[in-house]
Amino acid sequence: MRVRLKVWRQKHAHRPGGFHTYETPELNPNMSFLEMLDVVNEELTQRGEEPIAFDHDCREGICGTCSLVINGKPHGPHRGVATCQTYLRSFRDGDEIVVEPFRAKAFPLIKDLIVSRKAFDHIIQAGGFVSVRTGSAPDANALPIPKPDADRAMDAAQCIGCGACVAACKNASAMLFVAAKVSHLALLPQGKVERERRARAMVQAMEAAGFGGCSVTGSCEAVCPKEISLEFIARLNREYGRALLKGPN
Amino acid sequence: MNLLQELWGSSLGRKYVMAVTGACLFLFAVGHMVGNLQVFLGAEPLNAYAHLLQSSPKLLWCARLTLLVIVILHVGSAVALTLENRAARPVAYVQARYEGSSLASRTMLLSGLILGCFVVFHLLHYTVRMPAVNLTGKDFADFQHTLADGTVCPDVYRMMIVGFSHRLVALFYAVGVTLLCFHLGHGVGAMFQSLGLKNRVWGSVVDRAAWVAAGVLWLGYLSIPVAVQLGLGKEVLP
Amino acid sequence: MKLEANIPAGPLAQKWSKYRFDSKLVSPANKRRYKVVVVGAGLAGASAAATLAELGYDVENFVFHDSPRRAHSIAAQGGINAAKNYQNDGDSVRRLFYDTIKGGDFRAREANVYRLAEVSVSIIDQCVAQGVPFAREYGGLLDNRSFGGAQVSRTFYARGQTGQQLLLGAYSALARQAGLGAVKCHTHAEMLDLVVVDGHAKGIIVRNLISGELTRHAADAVVLATGGYGNVFNLSTYARGSNATAIWRAYKRGACFANPCFTQIHPTCIPVSGDYQSKLTLMSESLRNDGRIWVPKQAGDKRPPQDIPEGERDYYLERMYPSFGNLAPRDISSRAAKRVCDEGRGVGESGRGVYLDFAEAIQRLGEATIRERYGNLFAIYKEITDENAYRSPMRIFPAVHYTMGGLWVDYSLMSNLPGLFVLGEANFSDHGANRLGASALMQGLADGYFVLPATIAGYLASQKPDQRPRPDHDAFRQAEEQVRGSVRRLLASQGQRTVASFHKELGQLLWDHCGMARNAAGLKQALDRIPALREEFWRNVRVPGDAEELNQSLERAGRVADFLELAELLCLDALTREESCGGHFREEHQYPDGEAKRDDQNFAFVSAWEYQGPDRPPVLQREPLGYEEVKMTTRSYK
Incomplete structure (x- = not known):
C-alpha cells in the first residue's frame, strides 16, 4: 500500500511553519505508523532533505513520548493506543493522512511535530x-x-x-x-x-x-x-x- | 474572602460557580414549567397562581434580583472560562475531530448566548408586556381577570393564549425551549461532574437522567404553544 | 592497573552493615557543598538523584528525554523480586541471593548479590509508601506471582506495568526534590563526554538537544545511570533512544568496561515481521506461568497449530527441564527455542518462532481469569500481529533484551575512575552472565535508593568541600572541543548512506555472529568486518541538518558511532571468554546434550577492558571471582 502524507513542518518555534506533502514508497500494512515515518525519513535523508522530526522512544505504548495528531485525532484512529501502536492496516491504500503536532499554548512547538x-x-x-x-x-x-x-x-x-x-x-x-x-x-x-x-x-x-x-x-x-x-x-x-x-x- | 478569591481564581472554582448557578436556573426552569402547565387547568387556577406570585412586590423583586445575580454569575463564569479556553490554544488544528465529544458539549456558550436572547424576548413579551414584540397588535397589560374572590388581577391565561396564538411567536418559543433543553441535556450532567458529584457507579445514570430531565422539560414547555396552536383556549380569542 | 573490588571482610550476611558502619560520613552542613551530577532518570538515576537530594547534596540530573519520566525502565512489565516471604513458601534473603547467583551462572560478585537480596525488602516498603499501586489480594495485603529461575513466588507486580509504576514512583520522588529546589533537572540534555581531572571524574559535557549548545558541568562526583547497550544489536526490546554513549565515552576516558559479551536474549518476544521493523516487543515472562511452549515434533510441519494433535507436539521446555518446565531461565529458554528452530521445527512464515499456548490454561482457569492476569499483554499481541491469542497460540521468538555487562564498579558502585559511580543496567555488578526475570527493577532501585546514597559519602568525604574544579579548567575546555570536533566531523561527512542503514547492518552482523550462540570463526569474522564498517561510516555517512538545532539524525549518528566501537569490544570479549555461561554460549563449549559448559578453572573472573586509545587494542584486566559461602555448581534446571 501507499499513502499520501500531509505533514506539518516547522524549522523552529520562531519561524512560520506549513504543511508539506509526501508520497510514501510501497508500505507493508503490518508496519507501525512510526515505522512508516522512519521509511519516509530514510528517503528524505537520501535525497538530502531534512527528515521529519517527531518524538518517539519505547515504541510499545508506555513511555508517553510519541505524540502526533493523525487526521484530527491524537494518537490516530484507534481507541486505547498510542501513535506508536497504530498500524498501517488501520488505513487504506491511497489515503491522505494529515499529521499535525499537538497544539496548546502550554505545549510550545520545538520543531516539526515535536512539542515541549x-x-x-x-x-x-x-x-x-x-x-x-x-x-x-x-x-x-x-x-x-x-x-x-x-x-x-x-x-x-x-x-x-x-x-x-x-x-x-x-x-x-x-x-x-x-x-x-x-x-x-x-x-x-x-x-x-x-x-x-x-x-x-x-x-x-x-x-x-x-x-x-x-x-x-x-x-x-x-x-x-x-x-x-x-x-x-x-x-x-x-x-x-x-x-x-x-x-x- | 480568601475562599471567594480562590474560588473565582481557578477554572475549577469558576466551574463550581457555573454549576451551582446552573442548578438554580435548572430548578427555576422546572418550577416555571410546572406553574405554566396550570394553563391546562383553565383561567381561574392559573391567574390565581400568578396573582399569588405577584401579591408581594418586595418578595417578587427579591426573587427577580436573585435570579438576575444568578444569571450574571452563570454567564460571567461562562464568558471568563471561554476566553481562557480560547487562549489555551492559540494555533488551531487544520483538521480537528474532537473525538468522543457531543455537539451539545462543544456549543454550550453558543446555545447559552442564544438562550439569553430568547430569555430577553420572553421577558419583554410576557413580563414587561411590550406590545411591539407580541406581534398580535394587542396590549397584554389591558387583559384583566376577576378572581372568584372578586380580586381583579392581570389575565395571564388570556395573555398566554393570545401570545401563543401567533404562529411565528409559537415557533420561536419552540426553537427557544429546544435550545434550552439541548443546553440542559449536557449542562445538568456536567453540573454533577464539575461539583464532583459523579462516580463510576452513578455517573452514567446521571448523564442519562440529565437528558431525560431535559426531555421532560422540552415536552412540558412545548406542550403549551402546541396546544394553543391546536385550539386550547380559543374561546378567549377574538 | 589492579582492580580492587573493595569487598568488606567478614561473613557474607554482615558485610553490608559492616560497610555502612565503617564508611566515612559527610556532615549535614557540608552535604550541600558537594555537587553530584546524575546522568539518566530511569529507576536507578531517578531514585539516586531523589535520595541524594533528600540527604542534602546539591544534585543536578540530566536526561536526553523531554522529561525524567520517559526512561525505558518504564517498559518493564512483569515485576520486581523481593525476599519478603509474604507467601510463606520458603523464601528468604539467602534464597533470593542464591537464586540470583545461580541464575547468573556464577559469574556475579557474591557480596554484591547478597546485598541486593538484603536491600530488596526495603525497596518494596519504600515503593508502597510512595503510593505505587502494587497488586493486592482481597485481604488488602500484597500479592505475588512467580517468575523464571525461581521456585518461590516473590515477584511483586502492578498489572503488566510494574516498571512504569516503579519509575513513576521514583520520578515523583525526584519531582518532589525538584519542586523543593534540591535537584536541578535538565531535560533534552545528552551527556557527550566525561571530564576527568587528575584521575578523578569531575564533570560532564552536555549537548542541549534543542539548541545544540554544549555546556560544561563540574561536580564533586558523577553518577551514570544511563542503562544498557542492547541497541548495539539495532533490533531489540529497548527503546529506540536507549544508547551506550555515556558509558562508552566514560570508557574512553579510562573507566573499565566489564563483561561486554554478557547480553541477555529474552525468550518471549514477538517475532520479526519485516525489514522495516524498528523494534521488537517483549511479551512478559509472566506469561510463562500459564502458557505452554511448544513446536511440532516433525520438522517442516506447516499445519495451523489447532490441526496439530497433542501427540505430535513437542513441549520441549517441559521435556528438557522437567522441574522448571516453562519457567526455565531466560538464557536456557532462548537457546532451546533457537535449537528447535535450527532443527527446522520453527513456526510462522519465517520459521523463526515457537508457540506459547494458553489453550490448556484457558480450559483450566477460564478465559476470564486469563484475561484478568494477562489481558493487556494479549491486547498488545493483538495490536501488533492482528491475531487473537485466546483462540490460537501466540508466536514468540527470542530478542535482545538486557545487557548484564557494563562499566566495572567496586562494591561501592564506584568505577576504577574515582568519583565516577555507575548504577543499574549501566554497571556490570549483580547479574553475572544472566539476569533472572524481575531482578532488573530490583537492582536499579537498590542501587539508587539504598546503595549509592550510602556509599557515595565514603568518596566525597575524601574530597574537600567546595574544591571541585571550575568549568573553565583545561580538562573541561579540551573535552568540549573534542565533542565539538566529533559533531562537526559527523555533519561534514556528506556521504551516501544513512545512519540507520549502518545501524541495521551492524545489528545484523552482531545478531548473526554474537547473538544467542557464538563461535570463534564467526566472532573473528565480525571482528574483521566491524572496523571496516566503522571506517565506512565515518567516510560515507550522511547526516543532514545543523549542529545548532534539534537534529535527530545527528543524535543517532553519535550513538551509532559509539555502537560501532562497542560492538568490537563485545565480540572481542566473547572471543576471549572460551567457555559457555549464562547468556554467553560458545558452540565450542557445550555438553553433548547441548547444555552450556562452563569453565570455572579458567574463567571464574570478571573481564574488565581498559581503553588504550583509538589505535591500540584494549587491555584485559581480570577480577577473580571468589565465592566464600556458595559452591560453584553446574547450573541445572532439570
Missing part, C-alpha cells in the same frame, strides 16, 4: 507525590489496602503523560492528566495524608501553565491511550473543593 511537555513536569513537581523520605517507610504489608481501591488507583496511575488529553480537548485542558495523578494518590491511604495540599498545588500549577478549563466534552477520555476515565476529573473537582473548604495549609 515540560508543563506536565511542573505540575507533578508542585504536588504529584507522597512526601516520604527514602528509608523511612514501614513494612509494606503494615497498611492493608482494599483491593478495589488499589485497582482503582492503578486505573488512574496508568497515565503515561503523553499529553493527548490536552491535544484532544477543545480547551487544551490538562484536567485528565492532573485528575489521574490526584486520584491515584487520593485513593490510597498513603496519599490521603496530604491530599488537600496536593490538589490545591497541582491545580495552581496547571492553571499557571496556561492550560484551559474542563468543558466536560469527554474528548480526553476518548483519545487517552490508557483510557483513563472522566470519572477521575469528577474526583479531582471533589478533591479541589474539599481543599478549598479546608483552607490553605
